[in-house]
Amino acid sequence: MKILFFKKIFVLLTAASAIVLFACQKSYNTTTPTATGLATASETKAQYNNTSFGVYKGVVIGSTGTIVFKINNGDNLLKGYLAIDNIKDTLTTTQVVVAGQPINNVNFTGRISSMTLSANADGSNAIVTNINITGHNNVAVLIIHENSTKQVFCYEGTYSGNLSGTLNCARVGANEGDTAYVLAKINDTLVVQGFGQVTNNSINISLATPFVIQGSFSGNNFNGTWTWAGIGTGTFACNRTF
Numbered sequence: 001m002k003i004l005f006f007k008k009i010f011v012l013l014t015a016a017s018a019i020v021l022f023a024c025q026k027s028y029n030t031t032t033p034t035a036t037g038l039a040t041a042s043e044t045k046a047q048y049n050n051t052s053f054g055v056y057k058g059v060v061i062g063s064t065g066t067i068v069f070k071i072n073n074g075d076n077l078l079k080g081y082l083a084i085d086n087i088k089d090t091l092t093t094t095q096v097v098v099a100g101q102p103i104n105n106v107n108f109t110g111r112i113s114s115m116t117l118s119a120n121a122d123g124s125n126a127i128v129t130n131i132n133i134t135g136h137n138n139v140a141v142l143i144i145h146e147n148s149t150k151q152v153f154c155y156e157g158t159y160s161g162n163l164s165g166t167l168n169c170a171r172v173g174a175n176e177g178d179t180a181y182v183l184a185k186i187n188d189t190l191v192v193q194g195f196g197q198v199t200n201n202s203i204n205i206s207l208a209t210p211f212v213i214q215g216s217f218s219g220n221n222f223n224g225t226w227t228w229a230g231i232g233t234g235t236f237a238c239n240r241t242f
Helices: none
Strands: 002-007 054-061 064-071 078-084 087-092 103-109 113-119 127-133 140-145 152-161 165-172 179-186 190-197 202-208 211-218 221-228 232-240
Touching (some): 054 152, 078 103, 078 113, 087 103, 140 165, 140 179, 165 211, 165 221, 165 232, 179 202, 179 211
Antiparallel strands (some): 054 064, 078 087, 103 113, 113 127, 152 232
16 A cells, blocks of 8 residues: 655654644545445555556645545546545646556646645655645645555544644554554644554554554544643544545
8 A cells, every 4th residue: 555645844843843744524435335425445446556547545634624536547537636624626637647657746736726746656655746725724635545455544533632633544444454544733733643553443653752642443433542741631533534
């Protein structure tokens, strides 16, 4: 599974800087939905598992939303689908992506947004630059190249306690040992991220050196607690939205 970071601001977490990323919201599901409208299977076709083709799914923070890119997934279409704050935007491009070749600075433009996508030939190390979304500043995205056997599940929610803010998660696969990625926004300016393996449907992740979460997946929920040395503790609650 390939992970990529869409970023407008992406710097190392130091005394003067931090990783700034982006979180998860409404979906553009084309696979068979459940009664809740959520897809039950991966959308990427098997022949594109280790290519730059297929489907990329991710979470957005900088407000909150989801992003999906469909790159020649058996239909010769190149489109992006952004959902942010209950507003949806479809992004298109006139550029060409060639089978077996990297995605090099392909610019996608929609009604309220634009961004540039790049990725290796196998879908890894993908990144989005030049992000512009009307009404949103300091936006960045974590996105994952979906495998045909490992569906990407997106959750979004909030945390509260001594601190409060947005906390979102992208889980890759539904089995023991699969990976989950978590983003949290702090004080409306800083977004930190971390990842770990799911064990017994639970996960322990250090998002930044002092910010640690412990959470459990149950149905379409991802809930748990957080601690920050010297700051305090609290809880978080997320619902699957993609």
